[in-house]
Each structure stands twice: as C-alpha cells, then as structure tokens.
Amino acid sequence: MTNHPILDELDRYLHRNDYASAEAFLLRKLPEADIPTEVLLRNELMGLYRKLGRREEALDMVAAALALIDRQRLSRNLGAATTFLNAATVYKAFGLAERALPLFERARELYEVNLSPSDSRLGGLYNNMGLALVDLGRFEEAKTLYRKAITIMEPTENGPLEVAITLLNLASAAEAELGLQEAEDAITDYLTRAESLLESHPRKDGYYAFVCEKCASVFGYYGWFVTQRTLTEQAERIYGA
Numbered sequence: 158m159t160n161h162p163i164l165d166e167l168d169r170y171l172h173r174n175d176y177a178s179a180e181a182f183l184l185r186k187l188p189e190a191d192i193p194t195e196v197l198l199r200n201e202l203m204g205l206y207r208k209l210g211r212r213e214e215a216l217d218m219v220a221a222a223l224a225l226i227d228r229q230r231l232s233r234n235l236g237a238a239t240t241f242l243n244a245a246t247v248y249k250a251f252g253l254a255e256r257a258l259p260l261f262e263r264a265r266e267l268y269e270v271n272l273s274p275s276d277s278r279l280g281g282l283y284n285n286m287g288l289a290l291v292d293l294g295r296f297e298e299a300k301t302l303y304r305k306a307i308t309i310m311e312p313t314e315n316g317p318l319e320v321a322i323t324l325l326n327l328a329s330a331a332e333a334e335l336g337l338q339e340a341e342d343a344i345t346d347y348l349t350r351a352e353s354l355l356e357s358h359p360r361k362d363g364y365y366a367f368v369c370e371k372c373a374s375v376f377g378y379y380g381w382f383v384t385q386r387t388l389t390e391q392a393e394r395i396y397g398a
Contacts, residue, residue: 161197163183163186163194163197163198163201164197164201166182167179167182167183167201168363170182171363171367172363172396173396174396176205176208176209179205180202180205183198183201183202183205184202186198187199192225192229193236195225196222196225196226196231196236196240199218199221199222199225199240200222200239200240200243202214202218203215203218203219203222203243203244203247204243204246204247206218206247207246207247207250207251212251215247215250215251216247216251218247219243219244219247219248222240222243222244223240223244226240232263233267235267235268235271235272237267238263238264238267238268238271239264239278241260241261241263241264241267242260242261242264242281242282242285244260245257245258245260245261245264245285245286245289246285248260248289249285249288249289249292252292254288254289254292254293255293257289258286258289258290258293261282261285261286261289264282265282265286268282274309275309275312276309277309277310277313277319279305279306279309280305280306280307280309280310280313280319281306281319283302283303283305283306283309284302284303284306284319284322284323284326286302287299287300287302287303287306287326287330288326290302291326291329291330291333291334294333296330296333296334299330300327300330303323303326303327303330306319306323307320307323307324310323315360315364315368317354317355317357317358318354318355318358318364318365318368320351320354321350321351321352321354321355321368321372322351322368322371322372324347324348324350324351324354325347325348325351325372325375327343327347328340328343328344328347328348328351328375328379329375331343331344331347332344344379348376348379348381348384351372352376352381352384355368355369355372355388361391361395362395363395363396365391365395366391366392366395366396367392369388369389369391369392370388370389370392372388373385373386373388373389373392376388
C-alpha cells in the first residue's frame with residue numbers, strides 16, 4: 158500500500174492507464190516540492206518515461222535525480238537506494254546495462270545492510286539486476302539472483318504475480334544462454350508455471366492488470382498467443398472498469 162498522498166493520487170491515474178494525466182500531475186508538483194518530495198517525483202517520472210519508451214526524457218530525469226542525491230549528500234540514505242535502483246532500471250531498459258550495473262550494486266549494498274532479508278524490495282532489486290546481468294552474459298549470477306527473488310517474493314501478498322515475472326525472466330535467460338532450441342524444454346516449463354500462477358491469482362486489481370500487460374508480450378514472443386490474448390484482455394477489462 159502507498160503511504161504518501163502524491164502516490165495515492167498517482168495511483169488513480171495509473172489505474173485508468175491515464176499516463177498523460179499522471180505525467181502532468183507529477184510535473185505540476187515539482188516546482189513546489191521539498192527535497193524528499195522532489196526525489197519521489199523524479200523517481201516516479203523516470204519510471205513513467207521508461208514505461209512509455211521516452212528515452213531522452215527518462216535519461217534526463219535519471220541525471221536530475223542522481224544529481225539531486227549527490228548535491229544533497231543523500232547517497233547513504235535508504236531512499237537513495239530506491240533512486241539508484243530506478244535509475245539502473247531505466248539504463249537497462251534503454252540498452253545501457255553496463256551503466257546500470259554499478260547503480261544496481263549501490264542499491265544492493267544499501268538494501269542488504271538496511272532491509273530485512275525477506276523484504277520485497279530486495280526481491281525487486283534482484284529481479285531487475287538479473288536482467289542487466291543477462292544482457293552482459295553473466296548468466297549464473299543472474300540465475301542466482303532470480304532464485305533469491307523467488308524465495309523472497311513467494312510469501313508476499315502479490316507473491317504469485319512476482320514469481321510469474323521471475324519465471325519469465327528465467328525463460329529469457331535460458332534462451333540467451335543456450336539458444337532457443339536448446340532451451341526449449343526449460344522455457345516451456347517456466348512459461349507453464351508462470352501461466353498457472355497468473356490464471357489462479359485471486360486479486361484482479363490494478364497491479365494484476367499491470368503484471369498481465371507486462372507478461373503478455375513475453376508469452377506472445379514464445380508463440381503462446383492464446384495466453385497473450387487472455388492476459389491482454391484481462392488488463393484491458395480492469396483498466397476500463
């Protein structure tokens with residue numbers, strides 16, 4: 158659950174898939190923000206631009222957020238770890254895994270020292286860091302992080318959804334390491350397990366829609382077109398409610 162009024166308001170736009178209003182809301186809040194709120198806003202904006210594929214705006218927001226952390230000497234703050242993670246995820250999304258990895262490492266250092274080993278934020282970090290490691294050909298390290306993520310996320314409220322995402326990441330890692338033909342059996346296993354978790358999840362809310370939307374393209378890539386269509390329709394139905 159969110160615990161900041163800005164995030165509560167933002168969630169109302171995102172639940173409707175109204176990204177234009179979400180962006181306008183965040184930008185409107187920036188000039189009046191204090192330092193902690195500005196960090197929050199820039200984190201949300203970099204994530205929004207990443208999701209929308211707006212590379213230059215995302216990278217500009219990353220630069221501004223990192224400069225703010227540095228200028229305010231917040232780099233040892235736990236909140237800075239979230240900024241490092243989000244910035245690294247932006248770099249990864251736009252094909253800059255080598256720039257992403259040092260930021261993932263900085264986030265990991267702060268998270269592992271300050272968070273419980275079962276904290277879901279660690280699971281999210283391990284998942285995203287694993288993607289960068291796969292891009293860099295460091296497959297064993299990536300798989301180790303994915304397994305850690307599953308262990309952490311499985312018992313959480315949205316655990317099945319998070320595990321489904323990680324299973325799809327493992328499928329992609331297997332293909333990258335072994336090639337599509339050699340990895341076929343492993344990929345089928347990962348996709349089957351992920352599909353089952355998504356189908357059986359009881360809470361069909363905004364986050365479920367987000368995960369369905371995120372996973373649908375992966376199933377489509379591997380030729381699971383019925384599953385892709387089902388997940389896409391689920392997301393559209395929830396967003397349109």
